[in-house]
Amino acid sequence: MKNLVAIMLTVAVAATVTAGTITLKGSDTMVRLGQRWAEEYMKAHKDVSVQVSGGGSGTGIAALLNGGTDICQASRDMKPQEYADAEAKKLKLHRVSMALDGIAVFVNDANQVKELSLEQLRGIYTGSITNWKELGGSSHVIVLYGRENNSGTYGYFKEHVLKNEDFADVTQTLPGTAAVVSAVVNDKFGIGYGGVAWDKGVRALPIRKDDKSAAIEPTVDNIIKGAYPISRELYWFFNGVPSGDMKQFLNWALSDEGQKIAQATDYVPLPKEKAQAGVIQ
């Protein structure tokens, strides 16, 4: 009897282990998108289990390089050093664009400032502009909120808005865009940045590319058109070209159905041709 139970248990465990499990790890910006995709996909494919977790783009990339995840979600491209590490480990990276995202700049509803230029934004976050009155608001210190340095959003903002300058030392770091939004909601003089998908409850400022352009709002249309100055692609990285369960999941996420789910979750879907280009035949 004891032997029979042992055999049954082993078979049950083996059955659950061999059922397809796909792990997604990485960007906190993309974690909600990954979870929605996972839920919808698992509803239709009962034999596949998809596990999604966040931790930041940097965490996801490190996990992919160390073999700790199947798919890495990243809100930024890999750095040259990371590509070099992959080469050294003999990994063939495969990158697919999954959706678009804009980085919105959040201020409290009570803030009088109506729009910012990229130049001003850079000044604010590198610490050369320290008071709201320099921007037309009331006289008070600007309280800076940002992300931890393992975040893809941090990396993208630093590279494209700050032009690789350091953030001001007084920038407070929070774990995730939702935390940044929550901080700005509670702070009349705060400013924060984060993925456009999370902008419930705060005002996302229109941004001017330079003093000659008009200020563009971070809406879905503006991001698809490429008009909003701070927009980026969201990626999935694989170790090698995916096949089997992973390939099916990828193709499904890039299909009309998958991209519609992205839009419903407040992310920006890819233009059709770009989505098609990522599908693996």
Add this chain to the structure above:
Amino acid sequence: MNGYSFKKKFRFREFLGEKFIAANAMVALVAIALIFLFIFKEAIPILTNPDVQKEAGISRMVFKQQFYEGREAKWSWQPNSDVPKYSLIPLFIGTIKAALIAMLFAIPLGVGAAIYSSEFAPPRLREVIKPVIELLAGIPSVVLGFFALIVLASWLQNTLGLTYRLNALNAGIALGITVVPVIFTVAEDAMTAVPRSLRDAATALGANKWQVSFTMVLPAALPGIAAGFVLGFGRAIGETMIVLMASGNAAIVSASLTDSIRTFSATIAAEMAEVVFGSPHYNVLFFIGTLLFAITFLTNLGGDFILTRLRERIQGRTR
């Protein structure tokens, strides 16, 4: 006269049992030693590898550095940058600030509650107070951190008109809540352990209740209370989740208690997951871990040592 031998008879099962129990006890010691060795091993390149030292040597971590031409030298913690910056001073100041605020908050509350509970409270009330305060120790630190982030920070900002919502005061008070039960338990035990004879002698000489408590019992229990302080401080230094959520995590050097801070523990928690294995950043994080381990280990050792001495003295054993 009689040939009795009082040598213990060797019984194999007892021998085995003793060795097994001894092995279990050794496991804890060995685990501590191995953990320390592993953490220190990953930090060693800072002391030995010249490439690592160029970026993150001890002097670079301690002294002001001129990171860019034409700009003034300063302390800065920005590991992910074209020019990585690893000054530990802002982190050290942040850690000490948070721990100090926690102690300033927790000592009056903890010692006051202990004095009340052991000297003035009716026995029935004491039976309620002690478990309730010790319940505070059971609150998960992430819950306290969340409370500080959402509720306490807003309340403090509105009441005191603070510039920064997430700051050292906010995190320090929440830390203090975790330290209060540590100080209370140790102080209360120390005071109830003071022999009755001491109190009776004071009362016999005409002292009233207050005089007995503050002139006889408190001084006698002082070593125990001091041990409580040391243990509480160790707890405050090592606590991670509360400071990660409620302190703002900005690495600045400032004397103000209402500025944002970044502590050692929060730095490790926030950055360890992403860091590239074997990089100087990785080494520095393990170096910080070694520092934290050493500080908390020494403070706990010191606290336990004082308590043991106190116990021996009260039980009459001289040293």
